Amino acid sequence: MLEQPSFGRRLRQLRTERGLSQAVVAGDGMSTGYLSRLESGARQPTERAVAHLAGQLGISAAEFEESRATSLAQILSLATSLESDETSELLAEALESSHGQEPMLRWQALWLLGQWKRRHGDQEAERAYLDQLVVLSEEIGLAELRSRALTQFARCLRVSGEITPAVDAAATAYRLARDNSLSTQDVAATLLVLVSVEAEAGRMPDARRHADELTALVEGRSDTLWAESLWTAGALKVREGEFDAAESLFQRALDGFDSRENLTIWLRLRVAMAELQLQRFPPDLDAAQRCIEAAEAALPFARTPALEQSLTALRARLAFHEGRPADARALLDRLGRTDLRLPYQTRIRLEVLGNQLRILGGEEDEGLAGLQQLALQAQENANIDLAAEIWRLAAECLMEARGKKQGVAAG
Template sequence: MPHQPAFGRRLRKLRQARGLSQTALAGDGMSTGYLSRLESGARQPTERAVAYLAERLGLEPADFEEPAGGSLAHALTLVASTGSQAAMDTLREALAAEGHEAPVLRWQALWQLARQRRLQGDHAGERADLEELVRLGDEVGLVALRVRGLTRLARCLRSLGEITDALDAATTAHHLAREGDLEVEDHAAVLLALVSVEAEAGRTPDARAHTDELVGLVAGRTDALWAEAMWTAAAVRLRQGDPVAAEAYLEEALEKFSSGEDLVLWLRLRLAAAELHLQKLPPDPEAAERCVTAAEPALAFVDTPGLRQDLTAIKADLAFLTARYDDARVLLGELAEAEPRMTYRTRVRLDILRNQLLIRSGDDRGIQGLRALAEQAQADANLGLAAEVWRILAESLAETAAERPAAPGV
């Protein structure tokens, strides 16, 4: 049986969330005066009163109990003050129990929970939270909330390799941002999402134009938003075949962005720089190794499954490029045993590496595997990735032909 005064506070909150007056809730089965005394905590509720009020509100009697971790607002305060896993668990429990809370409050809770999923590399879980967040944003009708939700959803869908849906979400967010009177931070965040998806979709000219707009928008800053813009600009330049400009953007970010601002982003920038040195032509394994060496100690402070797997994937690529094929196989084996917390692109990159190792061992299944990866990426509208896989396949075929002994008499 609920006890006062907690019961009265919760009863009032549930009634007001449904837009009911005391008279409307009391109906014919309870006096308004008695209901008022229940809400004030002056009267202890009976089982009959609780059952009646639950029926009127469309609830179960147990819904009058406060969640174990307190209200949703209290759980949000805990997350803001501690950011711990326990606080996040409390927030998710409160969100599930507090379906009556204002949509804006629920939106804030989902934003925090989706962010945690992203940091953990749980992109499927992040997507579920973000889809509900976008729905709530539409319900509230605030342009800023709609734009932020669609922006994060676009980036999540890109991580999952769902490029067509990601492009739809990013384009919608961009249109809303241009029509609304939003802050620079919101416009820049939209452009970050739009550029990354356009690049994956093979829309390089559009990505380049929006990158220039983004870089101009954050000029003069050195915060996390600026660092992400530099990272994104580097990725676009690399795909345009301009590794010098790409490296210049990343080097500026590495030099000016402080780990005290955002240690996770600081670490990811170094992993991005390592990837750049491995992907440019010709690759620079020594520079990549220096980036890995600088990044690895930071994992002691912000270690998550996603970051750990990203680092291991880079080490596997590095081992392959330096002809340490057995080391590459061991690292791939470690990743195969763990629950994947990587983006779609990283998972494909690892599949590419597995097939390259097969080719190295004389197994023609590697050629077939690379061809299947390229065709799948193309079917998924991930044209940038498809082009990369086709290039690697062509190089592998050329290397295989060059290494095979000539036929007798040739």
């Protein structure tokens, strides 16, 4: 007797191993909706359905009855060679039942799943996998694995706004890489995160020193690591108010980096360039518009929820600066109806924008209270750079709103 949900898991495993879509396996004799319900365990298979599926998969019906579990090593091979939501789900399921198996295989599975969740902006799920990865790395004891796990953990903490623990994790990863003479790739990866978190924590001398070390380390390269290093050094210049120097670094990365090597990094560089133009005094709206349009043109080839949302957020801020508050509100409302996959700083800037719109719309006290709360929250998270930016924007917005009031009164 074929029972659910084991039948559904086995069916999906057999289909995915062959690289077949649900539509292909369903064929003319079954709807894809019914096949999907079988795979999820929501429907019990009939003899006719089993016979049809066995024929489509080229197996005997008896293979559905086999209870042998696919090994973690098999699923890892599948996930590495064929990235998809389905293979990631299979890997997650295999990992859950992998206790007692080879720790190195479990480490690789956790690493892949963490990366997968990061690319999709699922910060909560990524954090859960990285928590396990850090613990497992300590148990294994290899410096390379400990440093890599802590680097990704620090990156995840930074994205969620937990700056103090992010600094600690990144600093530990860096020391492990340096003390154990790890590869240039490993050392540079730790520095990428360390520079960012030190800057956000207000530790600018340390951030500058490590940024110089990072750029010297990747000199002569033109790969993804090189582009990310210039991007990180440029972001530091933005925080220091050196916008021309930052733009030069970003442009150098865009000019020297082949987008075919990593389109996602190229797109994020465009987003960073647009962010820079909006933070200038005054903002360079035409340059920001060009960067946004260039990124949107390439988005269909590297579409992720996080990138789409980042560009919508930029569009909202651009509309605000162009004096189109209604359009800015509409874009914020659109984002508010989605499951946000944005980094902490971007989410906070969206809330800042919402409060700026409230102030300009006549809700001065409510908007100022909201900005004050956001600034205090950033300070509590040791995000000194962001807190200072919020206080500055609050003052600018208040002056603009009161200037408009005085203009109306004078008229």
